Amino acid sequence: xxxxxxxxxxxxxxxxxxxxxxxxxxxxxxxxxxxxxxxxxxxxxxxxxxxxxxxxxxxxxxxxxxxxxxxxxxxxxxxxxxxxxxxxxxxxxxxxxxxxxxxxxxxxxxxxxxxxxxxxxxxxxxxxxxxxxxxxxxxxxxxxxxxxxxxxxxxxxxxxxxxxxxxxxxxxxxxxxxxxxxxxxxxxxxxxxxxxxxxxxxxxxxxxxxxxxxxxxxxxxxxxxxxxxxxxxxxxxxxxxxxxxxxxxxxxxxxxxxxxxxxxxxxxxxxxxxxxxxxxxxxxxxxxxxxxxxxxxxxxxxxxxxxxxxxxxxxxxxxxxxxxxxxxxxxxxxxxxxxxxxxxxxxxxxxxxxxxxxxxxxxxxxxxxxxxxxxxxxxxxxxxxxxxxxxxxxxxxxxxxxxxxxxxxxxxxxxxxxxxxxxxxxxxxxxxxxxxxxxxxxxxxxxxxxxxxxxxxx
Amino acid sequence: xxxxxxxxxxxxxxxxxxxxxxxxxxxxxxxxxxxxxxxxxxxxxxxxxxxxxxxxxxxxxxxxxxxxxxxxxxxxxxxxxxxxxxxxxxxxxxxxxxxxxxxxxxxxxxxxxxxxxxxxxxxxxxxxxxxxxxxxxxxxxxxxxxxxxxxxxxxxxxxxxxxxxxxxxxxxxxxxxxxxxxxxxxxxxxxxxxxxxxxxxxxxxxxxxxxxxxxxxxxxxxxxxxxxxxxxxxxxxxxxxxxxxxxxxxxxxxxxxxxxxxxxxxxxxxxxxxxxxxxxxxxxxxxxxxxxxxxxxxxxxxxxxxxxxxxxxxxxxxxxxxxxxxxxxxxxxxxxxxxxxxxxxxxxxxxxxxxxxxxxxxxxxxxxxxxxxxxxxxxxxxxxxxxxxxxxxxxxxxxxxxxxxxxxxxxxxxxxxxxxxxxxxxxxxxxxxxxxxxxxxxxxxxxxxxxxxxxxxx
Numbered sequence: 065x066x067x068x069x070x071x072x073x074x075x076x077x078x079x080x081x082x083x084x085x086x087x088x089x090x091x092x093x094x095x096x097x098x099x100x101x102x103x104x105x106x107x108x109x110x111x112x113x114x115x116x117x118x119x120x121x122x123x124x125x126x127x128x129x130x131x132x133x134x135x136x137x138x139x140x141x142x143x144x145x146x147x148x149x150x151x152x153x154x155x156x157x158x159x160x161x162x163x164x165x166x167x168x169x170x171x172x173x174x175x176x177x178x179x180x181x182x183x184x185x186x187x188x189x190x191x192x193x194x195x196x197x198x199x200x201x202x203x204x205x206x207x208x209x210x211x212x213x214x215x216x217x218x219x220x221x222x223x224x225x226x227x228x229x230x231x232x233x234x235x236x237x238x239x240x241x242x243x244x245x246x247x248x249x250x251x252x253x254x255x256x257x258x259x260x261x262x263x264x265x266x267x268x269x270x271x272x273x274x275x276x277x278x279x280x281x282x283x284x285x286x287x288x289x290x291x292x293x294x295x296x297x298x299x300x301x302x303x304x305x306x307x308x309x310x311x312x313x314x315x316x317x318x319x320x321x322x323x324x325x326x327x328x329x330x331x332x333x334x335x336x337x338x339x340x341x342x343x344x345x346x347x348x349x350x351x352x353x354x355x356x357x358x359x360x361x362x363x364x365x366x367x368x369x370x371x372x373x374x375x376x377x378x379x380x381x382x383x384x385x386x387x388x389x390x391x392x393x394x395x396x397x398x399x400x401x402x403x404x405x406x407x408x409x410x411x412x413x414x415x416x417x418x419x420x421x422x423x424x425x426x427x428x429x430x431x432x433x434x435x436x437x438x439x440x441x442x443x444x445x446x447x448x449x450x451x452x453x454x455x456x457x458x459x460x461x462x463x464x465x466x467x468x469x470x471x472x473x474x475x476x477x478x479x480x481x482x483x484x485x486x487x488x489x490x491x492x493x494x495x496x497x498x499x500x501x502x503x504x505x506x507x508x509x510x511x512x513x514x515x516x517x518x519x520x521x522x
Numbered sequence: 523x524x525x526x527x528x529x530x531x532x533x534x535x536x537x538x539x540x541x542x543x544x545x546x547x548x549x550x551x552x553x554x555x556x557x558x559x560x561x562x563x564x565x566x567x568x569x570x571x572x573x574x575x576x577x578x579x580x581x582x583x584x585x586x587x588x589x590x591x592x593x594x595x596x597x598x599x600x601x602x603x604x605x606x607x608x609x610x611x612x613x614x615x616x617x618x619x620x621x622x623x624x625x626x627x628x629x630x631x632x633x634x635x636x637x638x639x640x641x642x643x644x645x646x647x648x649x650x651x652x653x654x655x656x657x658x659x660x661x662x663x664x665x666x667x668x669x670x671x672x673x674x675x676x677x678x679x680x681x682x683x684x685x686x687x688x689x690x691x692x693x694x695x696x697x698x699x700x701x702x703x704x705x706x707x708x709x710x711x712x713x714x715x716x717x718x719x720x721x722x723x724x725x726x727x728x729x730x731x732x733x734x735x736x737x738x739x740x741x742x743x744x745x746x747x748x749x750x751x752x753x754x755x756x757x758x759x760x761x762x763x764x765x766x767x768x769x770x771x772x773x774x775x776x777x778x779x780x781x782x783x784x785x786x787x788x789x790x791x792x793x794x795x796x797x798x799x800x801x802x803x804x805x806x807x808x809x810x811x812x813x814x815x816x817x818x819x820x821x822x823x824x825x826x827x828x829x830x831x832x833x834x835x836x837x838x839x840x841x842x843x844x845x846x847x848x849x850x851x852x853x854x855x856x857x858x859x860x861x862x863x864x865x866x867x868x869x870x871x872x873x874x875x876x877x878x879x880x881x882x883x884x885x886x887x888x889x890x891x892x893x894x895x896x897x898x899x900x901x902x903x904x905x906x907x908x909x910x911x912x913x914x915x916x917x918x919x920x921x922x923x924x925x926x927x928x929x930x931x932x933x934x935x936x937x938x939x940x941x942x943x944x945x946x947x948x949x950x951x952x953x954x955x956x957x958x959x960x961x962x963x964x965x966x967x968x969x970x971x972x973x974x975x976x977x978x979x980x
Contacts, residue, residue, distance in 0.1 A: 076642070078710060084708070086710060087705045087708045087710075089705070094703050094705075094710075097645040097646070097735075097737075098645075098646075099611055099614065099615055099646045099647070100615075103615065123634070123635075123638070123733060125731065125733075132731065134713040136713070137700070137710065137711040137712070137713040137716050138708075138709050138710060138711065138712075138713060139708075139710060140710035140711065143731060143733055144696075144701075144711070144733060144734055144735035145733045145734070146638065146641065146642040146645060146646075146733070146734055147635075147638050147639050147642040149608065149639075150607065150608060150610065150611050150639065150642050150643055150646060151611060151646070152608065153557055153608050153609060153611065153612040154611040154612040154614075154615050154646075156557065156612075157557055157558075157561065157612050157615065157616070158615070172632070172635060173635070174630070174667060176581070176666050176667055177581075177605075177630060177631070177667075180581070180604065180605050181605050181607075181608065183604065184534070184604040184605040184608050185608055187555040187556075187604060188555070188556075188557045188604075188608060188609070188612075189557070204730060207728070207729045207730050208634050208728055208729070208730045209632060209634055209635075209728065210726060210727030210728050210729070238602070242595070243602075245552050247545045247547070247552075250542070250545045250596075250597075250824075251596050252536060252544060252545075252552075252595065252596060252597060252598035253595040253596065253598065253602070254595070254596075255592040255594070255595040255596060258595050268668060269668030270665070270666055270667065270668050271665045271666070271668070272662060272665050272666045273583065273590065273601060275581055275583075275601060275602060275603045275604070276602055276603070276604055277555075277602035279555075366708075
């Protein structure tokens, strides 16, 4: 059986997806402002053979009927929140093979500045970085940035334009052979192999040289979680890691098949996209103890905070719906999968489910061996490539997985038992694969000297 | 005599101000892409009792007659270059009391995203961060960002609008008393003390809550280097550290007097701005050896690269001027002080001077004791508060200063001999002064609860 990719889902804030759980006695997320909290966490992840730390991000916070409800601040629902990007070099310095996925939005950053930031991270971490590309639709954030919201499909057109310019900067400006660093001859770089990028797109323009010389991966590993049909096509065309969401194995399997088919349609290999799902685990020496532990965690959830959070993620105010009505009539501009998963049940049932689940995709509860067996069963059914693990308490849930479940998965052979040398892309696709493959759309922006050497590790 | 503030001038690139010196055998700046290079450098600075690491930045590179000359890449003149900001948390983790000044431009970033980045840095470094506010006039960078250049004075109006919105976000959104983090009562923050910021300025708009809760310093220490009259007024109104430039003690003293007078006119204390000048030192056991060492460094300068660099910084192409003509006729939209310093001499003499000096303000050469005596004499004449030290070779020039000159300055009592606890602003203005004083323009955006507690360390 293939080895999985194992990640940790985090946000540089107080709560993750279970609103209210911040106050749990074993919860240390209130230390999110301290660099040492993150350094300890990164080391815990590395000890547990996690492959990456995923840092979600947005500038948004809940809005219900045009107001920010008081519970937002009382329960720290998505605010306060800090920028996740500055953490990465510090955490890279504290670890050896942990990789980092960080989120930026094509709606709020300038592609040139964004590309220079990622190139810098890729240099400083020696190629251990990935970019989670998001397109934001948020009335809240539009107001914070003093702009107006774009319609859904326009946002993806903007995202593609953003990526096209980014690809040109990462892949098409400096050839590898340009950089000589020859002190004896007193030549740093050969000008004939450094090229201007002239991009005149529908949303972004740029004309000139990229500031950064080629980094180990050039384009960072590309991550995307689009769930609408436009979003899925965008992911299939561009992403190397795609987050898939499903309420059961069948929904997951269908999504993964769909994604790989769309990738092939876009001229890429089906295996050039890793499909990753969310996962939470509660484990204990007995099934009963594990279930009791889960219920104890869930008892901390604040229903009002959960409702505000649901509204922020989906645009749907659950308290405004008739509990007896069917969820199938609900429409949204926000996260569609979160709405679609409830389409066969009543609003009341949906609310009860969301209060337990938050945004968690999959919650496995039981003895370590049983959890491992369930994971194997899911992998066999769905063709998943890995999991983004969401803790209930931090660092406790990570320690639990690393100490109790990961050893079981290592015994079965689906989690690695050795340190992983090399870049993030090599971890995903094999030694020597630090650069995007020739079938990726970014490859067409390469200059001659690079195409030949595209697979050469730098 | 008062203690000085001692900084190190750096850029996340290969050359500093002497173009060509990257190839010197003792020069390690070619390692700028490695995190370990910076970590070692930060530790060297801390051992040498440096107070801060200054990270200059711009997206620009040289342009001569509309072309980027080949020497730009051959000698790495301001390109390649990486983003300096991601270095800071990693370097803060590797040191105990080194502070960090990092540059961002009010012309290219969005104030909301920029403020969240700085608040994050201030949290993660426990208040060891400062913001060097620059306004950029660059045809090159305008093209990279797909925008048009603003005229000089407009840029300062834009910068002031940027700062006003930043002040509101840093000082006026979250009161200190809002943040409770009370797990027992399950209340993270009290909503009544968190306020929306509604800014509708001539250049920037924002309406909503600031993502970040109050950091140790709230507004990072503010640094500015404006040299035009508009720039100087902007610095006097806003800055806590101002970089002054002068070719001799009199020019420095006049500038500092002018700056303090303008600050008082703006309602601030004369002592609320620290005036810092550039400094380079070449020292050796004898005067002759020190002079020989300087000449050896200067022998590495590439004249063509130096000319490209001068053109980038000032907008003036030295090779297009008649060597016999007077420099007094030269006008520029770029750095005026760099042009003004040559106003009494011929173009030929100016070129010769610039080839030696680069952008260095002050070069002291001699035995350690003699250099220390010269520093004391400058301080007595000029009312300077400190120096931003520019090395010839790295880390050699820093080690030299730290091991040979700093001990002399400690003996005289003008460099501290103890570790400095607390925030950067406390290092500058004394224990308990982590926040901006009431006389600073940002203070007017504070809400009631904060005004009372403004001087309370967090």
